[in-house]
Each structure stands twice: as C-alpha cells, then as structure tokens.
Amino acid sequence: MRVINIASRVENGSCGESNGEVQRLALPLARREFLKGSGLLMGTLAAGSALAALAPSNAWALELKALTSAQGDALMKMGRVLYPHKKLPDAVYALLAKDLDSKASSDATTAKLLKDGVTALDAAAGGSFATAPAKKQLELVKAMAGQPFFAAVRGQCITSLYDNDMAYASFGYPGAAWDKGGYITRGFQDLKWLPAPSLDASPKPFIG
Amino acid sequence: MANFSQTDDSVVVVIGSGAGGGTLANELCQKGIKVVVLEAGALQSQASFVNDEWKSFLQLAWLDPRTTSGNWRVAKDFAGLPAWICKTVGGSTTHWAGASLRLQPHEFKARTTYGDIQGANLQDWPLTLAELAPWYAKAEDKMGVTRTNGIPGLPGNNNFKVMHAGAKKLGYKEVHTGNMAINSMPRDDRGRCLQLGFCFQGCKSGAKWSTLYVELPKAEKTGNLDLRPESHVSRIEHNEAGKVTGVVYFDKDGKEQRQKARAVAVAGNSIETPRLLLLSASNKFKDGLANSSGQVGRNYMRHMTGSVYAAFKDPVHMYRGTTMAGIIQDEARHDTKRGFAGGYEMETLSLGLPFMAAFLDPGGWGEDFAWWMEHYTNLAGMWLVGEDMPREGNRVTLNAKVKDKYGNPAPNVHFDDHDNDIAMRNHAFAQGEKVYKAAGAIRTYRTPPYPSTHNLGTARMGASAATSVCNSFGQTHDIANLFISDGSQFTTGGAENPTLTIVSLAIRQADHIAKQMTARAI
Numbered sequence: 001m002r003v004i005n006i007a008s009r010v011e012n013g014s015c016g017e018s019n020g021e022v023q024r025l026a027l028p029l030a031r032r033e034f035l036k037g038s039g040l041l042m043g044t045l046a047a048g049s050a051l052a053a054l055a056p057s058n059a060w061a062l063e064l065k066a067l068t069s070a071q072g073d074a075l076m077k078m079g080r081v082l083y084p085h086k087k088l089p090d091a092v093y094a095l096l097a098k099d100l101d102s103k104a105s106s107d108a109t110t111a112k113l114l115k116d117g118v119t120a121l122d123a124a125a126g127g128s129f130a131t132a133p134a135k136k137q138l139e140l141v142k143a144m145a146g147q148p149f150f151a152a153v154r155g156q157c158i159t160s161l162y163d164n165d166m167a168y169a170s171f172g173y174p175g176a177a178w179d180k181g182g183y184i185t186r187g188f189q190d191l192k193w194l195p196a197p198s199l200d201a202s203p204k205p206f207i208g
Numbered sequence: 209m210a211n212f213s214q215t216d217d218s219v220v221v222v223i224g225s226g227a228g229g230g231t232l233a234n235e236l237c238q239k240g241i242k243v244v245v246l247e248a249g250a251l252q253s254q255a256s257f258v259n260d261e262w263k264s265f266l267q268l269a270w271l272d273p274r275t276t277s278g279n280w281r282v283a284k285d286f287a288g289l290p291a292w293i294c295k296t297v298g299g300s301t302t303h304w305a306g307a308s309l310r311l312q313p314h315e316f317k318a319r320t321t322y323g324d325i326q327g328a329n330l331q332d333w334p335l336t337l338a339e340l341a342p343w344y345a346k347a348e349d350k351m352g353v354t355r356t357n358g359i360p361g362l363p364g365n366n367n368f369k370v371m372h373a374g375a376k377k378l379g380y381k382e383v384h385t386g387n388m389a390i391n392s393m394p395r396d397d398r399g400r401c402l403q404l405g406f407c408f409q410g411c412k413s414g415a416k417w418s419t420l421y422v423e424l425p426k427a428e429k430t431g432n433l434d435l436r437p438e439s440h441v442s443r444i445e446h447n448e449a450g451k452v453t454g455v456v457y458f459d460k461d462g463k464e465q466r467q468k469a470r471a472v473a474v475a476g477n478s479i480e481t482p483r484l485l486l487l488s489a490s491n492k493f494k495d496g497l498a499n500s501s502g503q504v505g506r507n508y509m510r511h512m513t514g515s516v517y518a519a520f521k522d523p524v525h526m527y528r529g530t531t532m533a534g535i536i537q538d539e540a541r542h543d544t545k546r547g548f549a550g551g552y553e554m555e556t557l558s559l560g561l562p563f564m565a566a567f568l569d570p571g572g573w574g575e576d577f578a579w580w581m582e583h584y585t586n587l588a589g590m591w592l593v594g595e596d597m598p599r600e601g602n603r604v605t606l607n608a609k610v611k612d613k614y615g616n617p618a619p620n621v622h623f624d625d626h627d628n629d630i631a632m633r634n635h636a637f638a639q640g641e642k643v644y645k646a647a648g649a650i651r652t653y654r655t656p657p658y659p660s661t662h663n664l665g666t667a668r669m670g671a672s673a674a675t676s677v678c679n680s681f682g683q684t685h686d687i688a689n690l691f692i693s694d695g696s697q698f699t700t701g702g703a704e705n706p707t708l709t710i711v712s713l714a715i716r717q718a719d720h721i722a723k724q725m726t727a728r729a730i
Contacts, residue, residue, distance in 0.1 A: 001260055001562070083573060083577065083581075084574075084575055084578050085578050085582065087582070154571075154573055157573075158566050159262065159565075161565070162561055162562050163562040167561065171561055171581060171584045171585070172585040173527065173560060173584060175259065175260070175560070176258075176259035176406075177259055177404045177405050178406070178412045178413075181402060182402030182404040182405070182413070182529075183404070183405060183528040184401070184402045184403040186528070187366075188363075188405075188528040189366060189369065189529070190366065190525075191369045191370070191522075191523075191524060194369055194370060194647060195373055197364055197368070197372040197373075197383075200384065201361075201364065201372060201383055202361065202363055202369075202384070203360045203361045203362070203363060203392070204363060206360070206392055206394075206400050208400075
C-alpha cells in the first residue's frame with residue numbers, strides 16, 4: 001500500500017495554535033521544485049470526511065514533471081470514467097496522473113503515448129475532454145478501448161487507484177494484520193447472519 | 209552451514225528449495241548425505257515478509273521473462289506472467305495456501321479410469337495410492353496437516369461460514385476447514401495460526417509449513433547442507449558415459465560458477481525444470497537431457513481453475529483469517545454424468561483490495577467493476593481447482609526471441625484448454641454460484657483463472673521410457689544420476705492441490721537415492 005502524503009498547506013494568513021506565529025506558506029512539493037515541473041494538480045478533501053482524517057490538511061497538491069496541468073487533469077478525469085467511485089476523492093485520481101507522469105518523465109515513448117492520447121480525447125470531444133459532459137466522456141473512452149493509450153491508462157489505474165491508504169479506507173480494507181496480532185481475537189469469525197458450522201466442520205480456536 | 213568445495217563430486221546437488229527440493233535436501237541430509245542446494249532466489253525470513261500484496265509479490269514472485277501462447281485466457285490477461293510462483297529460498301512454499309490433500313485412488317489410474325479421451329495424453333501413474341500412502345503419512349506428520357495425526361482442524365473464518373452455510377443448504381456433505389499444513393495448535397516449535405490473512409505473502413507467524421523455516425534449518429543442523437541462495441543454474445553437465453557430473457550456475461554477482469556432483473536433482477517447478485533440461489542440450493543429448501522420449505516440457509498441466517466471488521447484503525470481511533479457510537469436496541469424484549472426466553475441489557479464497565482490483569476481472573473497467581470493488585467488505589470468495597487433461601501440445605519450450613539476463617532463452621508456456629477442462633470449469637462455476645445463492649448472495653461473479661500456481665507434468669513419470677521422462681522415483685530413464693524432484697513428475701494432475709504429493713514423492717525419492725548410493729548404483 002502507498003500512503004499518500006497529502007501535503008499540509010496552512011491557509012494563507014492563518015497562525016499556529018501554539019504561539020500565534022504566522023507560518024510559512026508551505027505549498028507541498030512546490031517551493032523548490034515547482035519551477036522545474038510542467039504542471040500542478042491541486043484540490044481539497046471534503047472537510048470532516050473519514051479520508052480527511054488521514055491527511056494533515058484537507059488541501060492537496062501534486063507536481064507533474066512531464067505532463068501539463070491540463071493533461072494531468074484529463075487523465076484524472078479518464079481514470080474516473082474508467083473506475084467511477086463517487087466515494088473516492090480527486091486526490092486518489094490525482095495519484096493516477098502522478099504515476100503516469102512519473103512514467104512519462106522517464107520514458108519518452110510513454111510520454112508521447114499519453115500526450116497524443118489526451119490530444120486525441122480532446123479532439124474527439126470537440127475541444128476539452130475534461131470539461132465534456134459525463135455521458136460524452138464515457139462514449140469517448142469506450143471508443144478508445146483496446147488502443148495502447150487506453151491500455152496504459154487503464155492498467156495504471158489498478159495500482160494507482162486501489163493500492164493506497166485512501167482507497168483502503170474508502171472500501172473498508174484494513175491492510176496489514178501482523179502489527180495488530182492478526183484476527184484471531186479480532187473478529188475472523190464474527191459473522192452472525194448465517195448459522196454457525198458444526199464443531200466437526202469448524203473446531204473452536206486453540207486457546208493456549 | 210556447511211561449505212562444500214565446488215570440486216567435491218560426492219555431493220548431491222539439488223536445484224531449487226521449494227516443496228520438492230527443500231524437502232529432498234533435508235531428507236538426504238538426515239541420512240548423512242552431503243547436499244548443495246542451489247536456489248535462484250534470495251533469502252527472506254518471517255521478519256522480512258510483508259503484509260502488503262504488491263510489495264510481497266515483488267519480493268517473492270518469479271519475475272524473470274516468460275512468454276505465453278495458446279487459447280487459455282491467462283495468455284491474454286497475463287501474457288508475461290503464466291505462473292504465480294516464487295523465486296526465493298523456500299520457493300512457492302512461502303506463497304502456498306497450505307491445502308494438503310492426498311490424491312484419490314482412481315487419480316493414479318487416470319488412463320484406465322477415464323479411458324482414451326481424444327486430445328488428451330492420459331497415462332496411469334507408475335504408482336498406486338497404496339504404495340504412496342506410507343509416504344503421504346510421513347509428509348502429513350512432517351508438515352503438521354490438520355485432521356491427521358490427531359491435529360485438530362482450523363477454526364473457520366467468516367469466508368468459510370458463508371461457504372459452509374450455502375454448501376449445506378445445497379446438500380453438500382464433505383464441507384469442513386480442510387486438511388491444512390497450518391498449525392491449529394503449537395507444534396514442531398511453531399506457534400498456532402494467528403488468522404493473519406496473508407498466507408500468500410509469506411506466513412509471518414510461521415504457523416504455515418514452509419521449507420524456508422522448517423526443512424532447511426533442520427537440514428542445516430545436520431552439518432550436511434550447503435545452501436546457496438541467489439544461485440541460478442543455467443546448465444547441467446554430463447560426461448562421455450552420459451552421466452551428469454555437475455552444474456553451471458550464476459552467483460549473486462552474476463559470476464559463472466561450477467559445482468561438481470554425484471547426482472543432480474532438479475526441482476525448479478514445472479516451467480524451469482524442463483527449461484533447464486532443454487537448455488542443457490549437448491552433442492550427446494541433442495534434444496536436451498533425459499528427453500529421449502521427447503516428452504520433456506510436454507503435458508504441461510496447471511489445473512482447471514476459476515473463482516466465484518459473491519456479494520451479500522451484510523458484511524463478510526473475507527480477508528480476515530486464513531486465505532484457504534475451508535473446502536467442499538463433494539465434486540472431487542469422477543462422475544461422467546456431469547459431462548466431464550475427473551473432479552474438482554471448491555476452496556475458499558480471499559484477496560486483499562489491491563489484488564481484487566487486479567484479478568477480479570483482468571482488463572475489466574466501468575461501473576460494474578466499480579460496483580464490485582465498492583462491495584469489497586461484503587464479498588465472499590472461492591477458488592475452483594480440478595483435474596485438467598495432459599496434452600502433448602501443452603508445453604514449455606525455449607523462446608529464442610526472448611532472453612533472460614544471463615542470455616539464455618526464456619521459457620514459453622503454451623496451453624490450450626481441453627474441452628474437458630472447459631466443461632468442468634463451467635460446471636464448477638455454476639455450482640459455486642449455487643452455493644453462494646443458497647447462502648443469500650445478491651450477485652455472483654465468475655472470475656477467470658489467475659496465473660498458474662499448480663504447474664505440473666512437464667517431466668512426467670511413467671512405466672515406459674518411450675513415453676515418459678522418469679520412473680516412479682523421479683529418476684530419469686535416460687540418466688541414472690539425474691532426478692526430477694518437483695511437480696514436473698506428475699503423470700496426471702488429480703483434483704487436489706499438489707504440494708502434499710510433491711513432498712511425499714520427495715521423501716520417497718530421498719530414500720531411493722540413499723539406497724542407490726549405498727548400492728553404488730549411482
């Protein structure tokens with residue numbers, strides 16, 4: 001699993017609780033590296049949501065190195081068309097853009113594949129795929145099924161969208177069990193809505 | 209750990225340290241025989257295993273280049289990953305689920321029982337269940353198999369409760385938490401199962417039997433084991449007389465090394481084992497070692513497999529507890545009224561969220577896929593595993609177009625489903641769905657086969673040297689001091705998970721090798 005370091009961003013002008021000092025504006029990943037990058041994706045998590053509790057701040061930002069912000073945005077939207085989860089915030093789909101960007105920045109062929117793919121999506125949308133209506137977006141993505149661009153984005157979705165702490169929290173998967181002592185005393189047989197098997201079929205746990 | 213000389217030609221070289229190789233090595237060491245184990249993978253431990261599906265996959269899986277062909281769906285979904293097996297000390301016993309079932313009597317006589325099935329290369333084993341039974345008993349004791357040797361069954365988890373309730377409603381009789389090589393109570397200096405739910409990722413508690421922390425440390429204590437991890441064997445050498453004399457391998461720095469041997473046992477799992485025999489072709493053995501029958505690499509079997517997942521109104525949390533938590537055995541019989549020969553087992557299975565995304569419907573996307581992922585906590589799952597037909601054309605060959613990092617041709621795995629496999633899979637899918645519907649499922653899903661975990665048959669044993677590679681002891685017909693020590697030996701696959709049979713054959717083989725050495729036959 002990947003833990004998303006949603007960077008903490010202190011709202012402009014707010015001050016620290018401890019001493020009242022106005023903190024430095026710490027736009028994540030930005031500051032030193034921002035100028036080197038070619039794009040930046042930003043958003044917020046709904047305040048008070050379960051996912052916001054995982055992050056130090058409800059604001060997030062991810063820098064892109066090879067792709068533009070518009071290309072990153074289009075890929076995020078494409079991810080949402082492919083795997084439409086209302087309960088997943090944009091921050092998770094931004095990971096898709098980030099991972100694709102990372103591949104693009106180390107491999108020119110992938111960069112071209114992704115850039116050309118977004119260009120084709122935009123052209124098919126008659127301007128901007130990202131702002132096209134949902135129904136139109138689905139049509140456009142469906143029409144690309146089987147093409148290398150589609151395969152690259154869809155394949156990346158599997159690890160980018162479903163192997164991170166926000167997805168785990170959203171879908172109710174707790175991940176590692178070893179550090180919690182497994183489930184031997186934590187509900188591995190707590191299902192009550194079906195009849196229990198006989199002791200022959202399923203003996204009682206050994207208690208030392 | 210012993211450190212034998214590379215020129216010591218009194219050692220037995222065992223290639224691979226999994227269920228076959230790791231067991232054989234320990235059994236030989238216990239008999240006072242010096243053994244060098246060459247394992248391609250690195251050494252991990254219970255401490256280094258990780259409860260994280262992708263990280264663990266990268267840590268344990270065999271990821272060297274492989275290619276696929278044939279009409280099986282794995283070739284489309286996982287073109288470069290025909291098998292999900294391991295490259296690590298302990299081999300796939302780090303990853304296996306622990307199911308330990310004996311083959312049924314008729315499964316040793318597949319040709320006699322099933323008849324001449326067109327397009328299948330069936331043979332009877334040169335062994336009967338009665339002959340293997342004492343060795344099965346030794347293996348069950350060694351591995352601590354539940355419901356044998358007075359060891360209680362494991363407690364069933366929620367995933368099993370769902371399977372059990374549905375199965376009983378459907379009228380199935382043989383439903384329980386299985387015969388598992390997982391400690392239900394402390395045994396053999398290992399603790400009881402903590403119900404971690406990460407059986408496939410290496411058991412961090414050590415409750416599950418693995419050669420990594422059971423057989424190999426015992427072998428080491430004898431002073432007769434020289435285990436060399438990250439040692440990738442690329443060739444077996446022989447002399448003028450046609451006896452094997454040693455092996456060539458690449459060490460962890462990629463440097464070529466040679467180890468002399470009195471005998472060589474190959475246990476690289478059923479893709480690498482035939483590949484190594486083929487890579488060892490010479491002027492004397494132009495088609496590869498032990499291949500006068502032409503059967504090396506052929507009759508590749510991978511078990512008929514498939515999975516059924518079901519969504520329920522209420523939570524299941526299938527990921528809690530042992531991955532393979534229970535079994536239905538009623539369909540394991542041979543009964544052609546169902547429209548196919550042989551039978552299949554139904555065993556619970558669960559995947560974590562990351563692997564559910566990867567394996568539920570490879571290539572799938574859209575709202576329906578998203579629906580299944582969103583119901584993750586309410587899913588129950590089972591794996592269907594049955595006998596598939598050996599076919600001469602289903603085979604491992606060398607693919608000259610793709611090379612590994614040592615410059616050797618990668619293996620290509622060709623597999624075409626036999627009609628019998630397809631008929632069995634469809635029957636199993638339907639029965640699996642019925643089980644879950646009987647338990648109240650709101651939806652069920654037929655998941656296609658994962659990359660193969662049960663790889664079998666590519667150096668089969670048989671009574672005739674003309675139609676098989678080795679005899680019932682895994683000793684090759686052509687070369688008396690060359691042995692096959694893994695699932696490649698299987699004449700046919702049976703319906704059962706193969707590890708217990710591999711371990712039993714390895715114990716029996718060790719006895720045979722020791723006798724042959726004493727008699728100076730090898």
